[in-house]
Amino acid sequence: MGLFDLFSNDIAIDLGTANTLVIHKDKIVVDEPSIIAIDRNTNKVLAIGRMAMQMHEKTHENIKTIRPLKDGVIADFSAAEEMIRGMIRMIDEKSGSRFFPKSYRMVICIPSGITEVEKRAVRDSAQHAHAKEVYMIHEPLAAAIGIGIDIEQPMGSMIVDIGGGTTEIAVIALSGIVADQSLRVAGDTFNKDILDYMRRQHNLLIGERSAEKVKIAVGSALTELDNPPEDYEIRGRDLMTGIPKIIKVTYSEIAFALDKSISKIEEAVLKALEISPPELSADIYDNGIHLTGGGALLRGLDKRLAMKTKLPIHVADDPLRAVVRGTGIAMKNLDSFKSVLMT
Structure with missing residues (x-):
């Protein structure tokens, strides 16, 4: 045994x-x-x-x-x-x-x-x-072990794990974290951005759960997508009249609402790349960046990070798990x- x-x-x-x-x-x-x-x-x-x-x-x-x-x-x-x-x-x-x-x-x-x-x-x-x-x-x-990376090797791998509360960015080699950035901008922040946008733009008060549904249905990191999702109907309370109402939101609107938060994640990725040892930077250039966590499912995020870093971006097969x-x-x-x- x-x-x-x-x-x-x-x-x-x-x-x-x-x-x-x-x-x-x-x-x-x-x-x-x-x-x-x-x-x-x-x-x-x-x-x-x-x-x-x-x-x-x-x-x-x-x-x-x-x-x-x-x-x-x-x-x-x-x-x-x-x-x-x-x-x-x-x-x-x-x-x-x-x-x-x-x-x-x-x-x-x-x-x-x-x-x-x-x-x-x-x-x-x-x-x-x-x-x-x-x-x-x-x-x-x-996350690196979970997506099949051999973390013991003297080979640099970069992981960007976007969860609910934090975004963890780390350069990993020889079973350790060589350079990392941890920022408290992640899925919950995206929900709050959507909530604020609805209040400001549409005078509509919605709850956390509704904001999460909007993020899953039409959440996007880019204002233009190749396969855009259909517009989403969101129910909430009209702030002017106090009466429940329905409005339709597009993915482009949500991309606009999330823009600032995604920019912060981009900056943190660039910062982690900046503080990485040059030999590991060479490995990352070859291997690209691995996206994990629920945030990796945000439409167009891989494309946006690829444009910003000029590196290949790989989204994990089952990023949530x-x-x-x-x-x-x-x-x-x-x-x-x-x-x-x-x-």
């Missing part, structure tokens, strides 16, 4: 600002929004993940929905703990296997720009959720990846 069989209850977690994914026994068993609904009177958890997301921005005064992570790090410690516990309980329901909550190791991915205090919050939350051993791995390294897959591989091969795991 191999070492991994002894610890077959090990789990890998991509604890994201927008979504949390959990791998158990080589399968993604949990893929849920990072949100929790709590009864204000009893402090009892009412719902976690998708169920809580359906309640978000629709609750009365006795129920509150909390997103425990902000900008990639834990903002509400007790809610994060409850959420991790709930997600672990889901493993039972979804994998059909009996899970022993006292005997597992956990590998969690964290942003590369995280502070020691924020790191401790992640570790403590995991331990309070009954993890026996907790390992952490930086998101860009996990690249980080959790890499975390799962690191967990399965703890000895091989000891150098990139933190305790």
